Amino acid sequence: MSIFKKIFKKSRSQEDGIFFDAIQKILGFPPNELIHYQKAFTHRSSGKLDSTGNPVSYERLEFLGDAMLSSVIAAHLFNEAPFGDEGYLTKMRSKIVSREHLNELGKDLDLIRFVESKVPVQHFGENIHGNIFESLIGAIYLDKGYPFCEKFIHQKVIIPYVDISRLEGKVISYKSLIIEWCQKEKKLFHYDIFEDNAIDGQRLFGVKLSIDGKVVAKARATSKKKAEEKASQRAYFAFQEKMDKK
Template sequence: MLNFWKSFFSLKKKSSLKRLPEEYIKILGFAPHNEDFFLESLTPRALKKYKSNGEILNYERLEFLGDAILGSIVAEYLYTSAPKNDEGYLTKMRSKIVSRKHLNEIGGRLKLLDFIPYEHNIHLSHNILGDLFEAMIGAIYVDQNYEVTKNFVHRILIEPYINLYELEKKIISYKSLMIEWSQKKKKKLLLNTQEEENAEKKVIFVSQLWIEDRFVAKGRGYSKKNAEEIAAKRAYYKFNNKM
């Protein structure tokens, strides 16, 4: 697989040269018009690659586009599939479908990380799998058209993994759920999050969740968001029967 990356980053590459692995093309389900879009979608910023004209080469622009296209396709699917539900329901379901956690799972199932020219000394975002999936969608849209992209999203994401009845019960954010519950019950909820160092000299965030001046739960994580989500999840299970 490394050979196709060597040819991609060569300044003397030919546009007609086939460089994408067959396994990747099988996932796409079609032969690309221009493989450069897909090779770009597999290039994280951390690799510090450049195009022959000196421009930075990474997937971020395609990820931005893919995020918008994916949101549009999912919105259309929900509008058609849930004709009796209001805008609030549709928004909530879309958020669950395109959540970072869910997209990371899809990217993991497709094994997209196997296709990047990985180097052990680079740091990749913990959301890299979801980013690669969105960039892939962006590349499909640019290379093909909206209908092909829509068919891909339905085949890869919606048809095998989306069941609206099951999705309604799925909790994406325990923090949002606890905040919504506290507002409904008119109770004051406070998340007190601080940084602390552990024995390995790594920064860890510790979050304490309080309700009405009563300590409820604590969570630790490598980001403020993660720590608060863990604290909220523990609080949720403590209050589960009351919610």
Template sequence: MPPITGFRPGNLSLYELAFIHRSASIRMPDGEVMNNERLEYLGDAVLDAIISDFLFSSFPDKDEGFLSKLRSRIVKRTQLNQIAEKMGIHKLLVSNTEHGNGVKNVYGDALEALVGAVYLDRGFQRARKFVLERVLYKYVDLEALISQEADFKSRVIEWAQKEKKDVCIETQEIYQEETKVPTFFSRVRLGDQILGEGTGSSKKEAEQNAAEIAYYQYLVFH
């Protein structure tokens, strides 16, 4: 356990439980069924809190939309599955399920359960240290995720040029009297067809949001 967490556990049974998938649940004499689902539930919330706090402190000039999207990219299931494999968590998992591509979510689930175990055993600060030092800093390329966040408009434009399509991105400013704050609305249009729409607190954000929707809902599948 120390090579993964970086410290010696206090309550080892918590960590053992973190790696028991529900397909290998243990039924106790009193009838209680033991597996990692409750720890996964807790770890999911703790992980979100840690990543949210980290991003809030690291990007003081960014708005809620940027922070939320970056967080979602960090903790998305495919990312957690890959991180768990790199950490070797899949080798510790107790399961009666074949771990093909369709069910690799159990790896990410176990990672979240491990975060929950660390939190219960050693508290929030130790859980934060574990997540940042053993997960985020080692396995997450923030610059790549940020570039991915900012690249959707370019991807749409490049696709249009390659396919010789007449795609335009229209943006307008909407002033909301009740908030006294302008909101920008963008639309990605291919002729008469709307590929994506998005809003934001800046023109750039609105265009990126609209382009992201267009990219995933239309361009990826065509």
């Protein structure tokens, strides 16, 4: 249940006070303008409008936070990996700000408890966690400026999670690895996708990955993208020795 709903019957000043304390604990410093953080957790379904009649949603702050996060991470990698060229730095930044990683960060901070929405929490997709993490960063930038935004990203992202040597070996897309290897080795590949149904009636997608006309991996998942990634991962482990030599 949203923290807003829990304190709905309290006065506005009590509500703001509880929210202020909770946000300050996450940030590590007191916010100046609480309204920025309230917007950072407002889902479009709430139907709220600002003073000029525009819909209030965390999505604009998410856009801003994404840019701030990328810039701070880029500057850190530029300074800490002087040996890396543009391609290397771009790949490393992608690993750090991957949707999967941002979702984990949002979950670790339990940010979803603050979301104000008319949609039940269980109906949100997995990416809501990463989206509101980015919107929180956008709110920090508007409220406190770049230095505080940079400090927050260092404390919550870079210090606990960014280990360049470890990230070098992290795979963020097995499908991309398979495609890159096949193109380099001039192998033909094809993902054959079909709908499937589990015993409980849940909609699933099946994938058969063929390389040079031979099926090398199969997988099922709740989305085409997940099924392709799972099949690619299985193919990678089957061909890992050959791929790692290249």
